[in-house]
Amino acid sequence: MAAAxxxxxxxxxxxxxxxxxxxxxxxxxxxxxxxxxxxxxxxxLTRVFVIFVICLTVLAVGRVSxxxxxxxxxxxxxxxVREERxxxxxxxxxxxxxxxxxSTVRIRHIAETQLGLVDADHVQYLRVxxxxxxxxxxxxx
Numbered sequence: 001m002a003a004a005x006x007x008x009x010x011x012x013x014x015x016x017x018x019x020x021x022x023x024x025x026x027x028x029x030x031x032x033x034x035x036x037x038x039x040x041x042x043x044x045l046t047r048v049f050v051i052f053v054i055c056l057t058v059l060a061v062g063r064v065s066x067x068x069x070x071x072x073x074x075x076x077x078x079x080x081v082r083e084e085r086x087x088x089x090x091x092x093x094x095x096x097x098x099x100x101x102x103s104t105v106r107i108r109h110i111a112e113t114q115l116g117l118v119d120a121d122h123v124q125y126l127r128v129x130x131x132x133x134x135x136x137x138x139x140x141x
Contacts, residue, residue, distance in 0.1 A: 100106065111117040
């Protein structure tokens with residue numbers, strides 16, 4: 001009976017498919033170095049691409065900052081030009097005023113009206129001789 005029970009169990013159990021004998025795997029000599037080369041090439045290309053993107057970014061930032069600096073200098077130059085024009089106009093106005101203030105007609109008018117000066121009717125010249133006494137010159141009115 002024991003033998004019959006074992007036979008039934010063996011029949012009832014699912015049958016395993018017979019597997020062929022395993023052959024030990026041989027290393028693929030060519031594939032591994034090619035894969036390494038491809039991985040190294042990808043890494044190199046990635047590095048080159050990253051460096052290119054960084055350089056491009058640096059150039060773009062430099063270009064923007066240069067444009068900003070040019071705009072700032074243009075605004076400063078415009079402000080200096082406006083100030084120079086204002087100073088030139090002020091200088092011209094002051095030159096005209098100086099010409100008016102220094103005119104002989106105006107000076108004569110101020111001397112006569114405000115200071116009470118009059119033209120000399122009689123001009124008297126004094127001669128100083130050598131050895132003249134200072135006392136005589138001091139007594140003259």
